[in-house]
Amino acid sequence: MGVVSPGFHGRPRESSRRLPPGQYETHDFPVLSAGPTPRIDREDWEFTVTTETGDRHSWNWAELTSLPSESPTLDLHCVTKWSKFDTSWQGVSLDVLLTGVETAADFVMVSSYGGYTTNLPLEDLLDGQAWIAYGYEGDDIPPEHGGPARLLVPHLYFWKSAKWVHGMRLLTGDEPGFWESLGYHDYGDPWREQRYQGD
Amino acid sequence: MARTAVPGRLGQEGAGTGLRWRVATLVERRAENATASTLVLDVAGWPGHLAGQHVDVRLTAEDGYSAQRSYSLASAPGGQYVEITVQRVADGEVSPYLVDQLAVGDPVELRGPVGGWFVWQPGGTRPVLLIGGGSGVVPLMAMIRARRETADSTPFRLLHSVRSPAEGYYAAELTSGDPGLATDFLYTRTSPDGWPRRPGRIRQEDITAFAWPPQTEPMCYVCGPTGFVETTANLLVDLGHDPDRIRTERFGPSGG
Numbered sequence: 001m002g003v004v005s006p007g008f009h010g011r012p013r014e015s016s017r018r019l020p021p022g023q024y025e026t027h028d029f030p031v032l033s034a035g036p037t038p039r040i041d042r043e044d045w046e047f048t049v050t051t052e053t054g055d056r057h058s059w060n061w062a063e064l065t066s067l068p069s070e071s072p073t074l075d076l077h078c079v080t081k082w083s084k085f086d087t088s089w090q091g092v093s094l095d096v097l098l099t100g101v102e103t104a105a106d107f108v109m110v111s112s113y114g115g116y117t118t119n120l121p122l123e124d125l126l127d128g129q130a131w132i133a134y135g136y137e138g139d140d141i142p143p144e145h146g147g148p149a150r151l152l153v154p155h156l157y158f159w160k161s162a163k164w165v166h167g168m169r170l171l172t173g174d175e176p177g178f179w180e181s182l183g184y185h186d187y188g189d190p191w192r193e194q195r196y197q198g199d
Numbered sequence: 200m201a202r203t204a205v206p207g208r209l210g211q212e213g214a215g216t217g218l219r220w221r222v223a224t225l226v227e228r229r230a231e232n233a234t235a236s237t238l239v240l241d242v243a244g245w246p247g248h249l250a251g252q253h254v255d256v257r258l259t260a261e262d263g264y265s266a267q268r269s270y271s272l273a274s275a276p277g278g279q280y281v282e283i284t285v286q287r288v289a290d291g292e293v294s295p296y297l298v299d300q301l302a303v304g305d306p307v308e309l310r311g312p313v314g315g316w317f318v319w320q321p322g323g324t325r326p327v328l329l330i331g332g333g334s335g336v337v338p339l340m341a342m343i344r345a346r347r348e349t350a351d352s353t354p355f356r357l358l359h360s361v362r363s364p365a366e367g368y369y370a371a372e373l374t375s376g377d378p379g380l381a382t383d384f385l386y387t388r389t390s391p392d393g394w395p396r397r398p399g400r401i402r403q404e405d406i407t408a409f410a411w412p413p414q415t416e417p418m419c420y421v422c423g424p425t426g427f428v429e430t431t432a433n434l435l436v437d438l439g440h441d442p443d444r445i446r447t448e449r450f451g452p453s454g455g
Contacts (some may be wrong), residue, residue: 001259003306003307003308005259005301005305006302006305008258008300010258010292011266013264022265030425030450031425031428032449033447033449034446035432035442035443035447036432036435036442036447037429037432037433038442039436081255081267144425144429178316179316182316195255196313197217197218199217199218
């Protein structure tokens with residue numbers, strides 16, 4: 001237990017089984033980005049998976065949105081401490097997108113329009129754990145929240161769920177992405193409070 | 200957004216140790232306006248920071264319950280104490296305690312510094328444009344102070360948007376005349392008497408009138424509430440500023 005701050009009581013202790021350590025629930029949807037929101041025309045939008053041998057698999061907007069989609073309801077956990085419960089999305093499971101992709105890779109570098117990157121183990125994108133989402137609460141995803149399409153990997157801190165997703169490189173070795181090379185945790189499990197390097 | 204950022208101080212305390220929680224003691228509290236105060240903290244073993252970085256603050260109740268929030272550092276690197284400026288959020292859990300209740304001599308826990316992207320270091324060649332909304336001026340103030348402390352001559356301009364003159368931050372210090380720093384204020388609700396600009400949110404002409412033109416290729420730092428940052432960053436891009444030279448930090452209406 002930490003050092004007690006005299007007279008601090010905090011909020012009523014609600015049932016917080018859904019709240020990872022150090023998080024608090026918000027009903028807003030805060031925005032966190034390192035730069036301006038990129039402008040992306042759906043006509044030009046493309047998502048490309050590049051394997052470790054250089055094979056490329058691409059989907060344009062019409063191709064992505066004609067794939068079988070799912071409508072998951074998810075809890076989001078941002079490393080800046082807010083958590084948001086029961087958000088509803090529409091998107092294509094990575095299981096669908098990676099079905100025909102031959103790879104022996106263990107890691108993925110996700111890249112976004114605007115230059116953002118983030119790294120994950122490939123296994124964290126499979127088995128119903130991740131989506132390329134293009135709908136939020138029954139509507140398009142607003143640009144500041146990552147539209148037209150963003151990655152969703154809700155079991156990791158939300159910086160792993162890259163906004164404005166553009167592609168994935170499959171890698172045989174792990175490499176740090178944008179925040180991961182600026183001191184944030186390589187993996188980012190909110191339930192183990194892996195916020196920063198060394199956590 | 201190339202990955203060429205200034206390295207953070209994160210993780211530099213030795214492999215495996217990570218960022219430790221440290222006990223900070225309140226040395227002094229300075230009111231900035233009716234809802235915000237600067238807390239001067241004595242942090243044993245503080246490893247130093249870069250202007251623009253933030254810290255995590257943790258409060259613990261007697262029953263072991265704890266709450267954490269992030270706050271930008273307001274002080275320049277290298278001082279004896281560490282300063283944060285906290286705005287009281289209505290219905291907030293942590294900020295009302297920090298602004299109103301924490302007494303001189305009381306402990307809080309803190310870890311950091313955090314964040315290696317929204318930072319400025321002396322010695323650069325580009326002019327710097329700082330645009331802050333409300334308490335979003337806090338990390339920008341750390342940059343201004345770092346520039347002053349190191350007698351750096353990088354040309355700085357600060358545009359600060361606040362609701363009214365009464366809701367300013369660091370007002371006396373910002374108008375004290377740092378050589379090479381130009382400061383201007385936007386008022387969104389109430390302007391001082393005779394102020395030439397009609398009250399209102401930031402507009403393109405505010406930026407063209409005051410900011411470095413895109414041809415001078417300034418580094419732009421924009422911090423404030425989400426809507427303010429979204430609007431301002433879009434205006435800068437519209438005016439021809441390279442998105443790679445615009446760094447943003449946003450806070451939602453939540454926090455607290």
